[in-house]
Amino acid sequence: MRPVVITGLGMISPLGGDCQSSFEATLAARSAICRVPEALSAGLPNLLMAPAAVEPTTLLGSQEAGLDRAAQLGMVAAQQAMADAGIDLHPPDADRFGVFVGIGFAGAHTLDAMFARYYTALYGSEQLRKRATVVHPLSVPRMMANAVHAAVSLRYGLRGMGNTYAVACASSAVAAGEAMRAIRHGYLDAALVVGAESMLTPGSFVAWNALRVMARVYGDDPAASCRPFDRERSGFVLGEGAAALVLESDARARSRGGRPHAELVGYGASSDAHHLTAPSAQGQAAAMRQALAEAGLEPGQIGYLNAHGTATEAGDVVESQAILDVFGAAAAALPISSTKAVHGHLIGAGGAVELALSILAMHKGWAPPTAHLEDLDPRCPLDYLPLNAREIGPIDAVMSNSFAFGGSNASLIARRVRH
Structure with a gap:
């Protein structure tokens, strides 16, 4: 099988x-988490979010102006990776x-704006009601799951096989793993992998809030509210990016x-077959073992692990159990962190973002910390790099975990190129 290398980020x-x-910013533990503006909060108090640091339209041409925001974010990342x-x-x-x-x-x-306009018109004046069903003719292409795939393929003229993976929080980790295998087994010679997500809308906040997994504001500091592996963690913060x-x-x-x-040398994927939203240590361990x-x-050859680490009550404990199960005696010396503490949970984009951050950690010799980790939950007895980045020196391999609602798990391993 052919080696697969990552040449662009x-x-x-x-x-x-x-x-x-x-x-x-991850090294400095500089959090991007903030309160949700009233215009987006749908009447819910004390919601938090992590919006993109740069408006994507400022980095794109006029031809991308009509894309949904998630596709715009994906296009920005794709442009950078191809240029790199x-x-x-x-x-x-x-x-x-x-x-x-x-x-x-x-x-x-696109969906949120379309329904907001529809219901505003439907219950408005008689003149507005007559136009309630008039929506943009490209509404469906903007909303379709493969909109990012279509936009990127068209832009770069890429005609090889490919797919869109909607596997909740594991989506772009699965995309990277499947692309690696397509190249390794000779179906392709190259692939552009994109993870993208943007759900910072009133409808999304209402839906996520109903699951009771969203972080509460911590004290008087919204930026410190996502606290993976901390005793006082209360959930994750929805973010956007690519x-x-x-x-x-x-x-x-x-x-x-x-x-x-x-x-890119290892990919493991498994299904819990356990519960719709509750994680399984057995399923997570299976993905990590497959990747190794x-x-x-061997487990001791992994020099840094970017944990899924969502800061939910059950999630952090189960992942800790899974890591201990897989790494055994090597777990005590393994530097681990969750960067979600500062960039939030990027859902479908999370796997690609966190793999890229892990690769940069390997190159720089510095592992990002788990920000805001002031009081480690004793049920998570691992080296989660609390508060401050750590110099880890030259390491040869990194692992990134992405575990999803629905019981889908994916682990990826990248290592230094050996020539």
Whole structure:
């Protein structure tokens, strides 16, 4: 099987408009979490969110103005990753270059705006009622799950196989893993992987609030309200953003003089078959074990783990149990953190964002902290890097976990390129 390398990275997150600024903010534990403005809160008090640090339309051309916000974020990340990889529009091997996208809920902004307009008109004046059903003719293409895939493929002329994965919080981790396997097994020579999400709308906040998994405002400091692995954690904060990775066969990258950031070596995916929303340590451990086996690595060879770490009561404890189960004696020395404490839960984009941050940690030799972790829950007895970044020196491999509602689990492993 062919080695697969990552030659391009791109990101737009609540922490910054690119990979470097986002990573620097994670190291500094600089939180992007804030209160939800009244216009978006749908009458619910004390809601929190982590909006993108940069307005995506300022980084795009007029042709992307009509896309849903999630697709705009995805396009920004894709542009950065392709530029970082040094790949132009319409590559000569476009038939062997695919697009793999992960997104949890596509078209949230388009859907919310459409229904708001419809009901406002329906219960308005007689003149407005007559126009209640008049909506934008591209409403469906804007909302469809594969809107990001379509926009990116059209922009770059990429005609290879690819798919859109809607696996809740594991979506873009699954997209990256499946793209890796498509290249490894010879179906493609390259792939652009994009994770994108934007659900900061009144309708989304009402729905998520009903699940009782959203963080409460911590004291008088909204920015410190997402507290993974802390005794006083109360849930996660919904964020928006996107990340993209260019994957290539090692042979293709070498032939064109590409400079790999890392090799993507392991991918594990499992289903809990346990509960719709409650996590399973057994299922999570299965994904991590698969990733290690595919990478050909022992647990002690992982130098940093970016945990799923959502700051929910059950989630953090179950993930800790799963890590202990897989890593055994090596778990005590493993640096682990949850960057969601500062950038929020990016749902479908989370896997790609957190994998990219993990790769940067490997290169920089510094692991980001778990911000706001002041009082470790004794049921989470691992080295979760509380409060401050840590210098971890030269490490060879990193793991990133993404676990989803519905019981879908994905783990990814990247390592230094070996030449």
